[in-house]
Amino acid sequence: MKIGASMLATENMAMKEALDYFESNKYIEYVEILHDYPYREINDNNELIDLINSYSLKYTIHSPFIDLNIASLNSALARLSVEEIKRSIDLANMIDSNIVVVHPGTVSFSGRGKEDIIYKIGRDSLIDIGDYAKDNDVNACIENLPKIEGFMYQDVKLLNDTLVELELPMTLDIGHAHTAGFTPDEIYFDSIKHIHVHDNPGDDDTHLTLGEGSFAVNEFFDIFIQNNYDGSYMLELYSIDSIEKSIEYMKSLGLL
Numbered sequence: 052m053k054i055g056a057s058m059l060a061t062e063n064m065a066m067k068e069a070l071d072y073f074e075s076n077k078y079i080e081y082v083e084i085l086h087d088y089p090y091r092e093i094n095d096n097n098e099l100i101d102l103i104n105s106y107s108l109k110y111t112i113h114s115p116f117i118d119l120n121i122a123s124l125n126s127a128l129a130r131l132s133v134e135e136i137k138r139s140i141d142l143a144n145m146i147d148s149n150i151v152v153v154h155p156g157t158v159s160f161s162g163r164g165k166e167d168i169i170y171k172i173g174r175d176s177l178i179d180i181g182d183y184a185k186d187n188d189v190n191a192c193i194e195n196l197p198k199i200e201g202f203m204y205q206d207v208k209l210l211n212d213t214l215v216e217l218e219l220p221m222t223l224d225i226g227h228a229h230t231a232g233f234t235p236d237e238i239y240f241d242s243i244k245h246i247h248v249h250d251n252p253g254d255d256d257t258h259l260t261l262g263e264g265s266f267a268v269n270e271f272f273d274i275f276i277q278n279n280y281d282g283s284y285m286l287e288l289y290s291i292d293s294i295e296k297s298i299e300y301m302k303s304l305g306l307l
Contacts, residue, residue, distance in 0.1 A: 052276075052306055053283040055081025055111065056294050057247075059258075060286075066090070066099060072291060074106050078298050078307055081283045082108050083152070086139045087115040094142050103146050111150035111245065111285065114139035121180070122156025122173030122203060124165065132156075133176050136191070140180075143189045150245050150283075152222045153180060153193050155210070157201045173203060174213070181219045192222040192245045197256035198230040205231045211240040220244035224287070225271055226251050226258060235271040239278050246275075247287040248297075258289055261297040269304055 056079050061069035073082045084103070086093065093099050103110065119132040139151045156173040158166055177193060184191035195210050196202035204210040207228050214221050221240065224247040228238050232253075250264030251257045261268050286297050301307050 053080055053281075054078050054298070054301075054307070055083060055109075055283045055285040057083040057113070057285055057287040058085050059083075060288050060290050060294055067102060070103070070106050070108065074108055076294075076298075079294075080109055081111060081285065083111045083113055083285050083287070084142075084146075085113050086142055087113070087117050091115060094138055094145065100145050110143075110146050110148040111152065111283065112139050112143050112146075112148055113152040114154070116154045119154075120156050120159070121154075121176035122158070122169045124159070124162055124169060124172070126172075129172055129176060133179055136180050137183050140184050140187050140189050140191065144187055149188065150190050150192055150222075151184065152245065152247075153177075153191050154196065155193050155204045157203060159201060162201075170203070174217070177213075177217055177219060181217060190220045190244055192220045194222040194224055194247070195227050195231075197224070197227040198232075199256065207231070207233055207238050207240075211242050214242045222247060225249070225266060225268075226256060226264075226287075229253055229264070229266040230256050235267050235274050238271075239274050239280075243280065244282050246280075246282060246284050248284045249287050258287060258293075260288065260293045261286075261300040268300075272301075272304065272306055 073079050114136040121132040123129040180191050195207045221242045222245040223243045226249040250259040250261050250266050253265045
């Protein structure tokens, strides 16, 4: 089982301190770099690139999402958002990563009633991103979003149908799926190449330690193991303590 952890848990630490921790944890093979503040400029920092490449860790990248929207009705903002994600694909090539996580967009307050247009803009952006990723031998994995007003593709099935048509892979976020009312037996798809793992009570995207929410974590792992899922399980949590407790929980399930 390929286990990783997001740098969401170490956002208040220096890069070296964070990577030292991840490499010291014998269960963590992958690290997901948040290519957003304060590391948006990482592409132009050769020292940071060299530091990242000096570890034995493997990497995935979460592309920027702060204030961005690839489905924006403002065409300039949509184009800028796409270009920001392409920078993450460029970064992937710098650190030998083949997974870039992409948020599919939002419907703003002013976009209400124009959802068909917005989803068309978002679709066109996904095609652009997907083509750029394929040209660079990277998987642009589109993530299902949580049940929050305006967030697109909360429906994992709708996202899967779209990605199958566009021939793009998915990042499945099980916590997001839980807030949208999906159960483990409803969220396995062949399009899934990457998974964000965390828990919540079902009504709020709280990124809890595994076992501290109400998602059927054991059933989820059973289904994906039975279906021979061979991608990484990325612990997307808010603290190192939560990572440690989640690993212990997985050990208690006999997974590690």
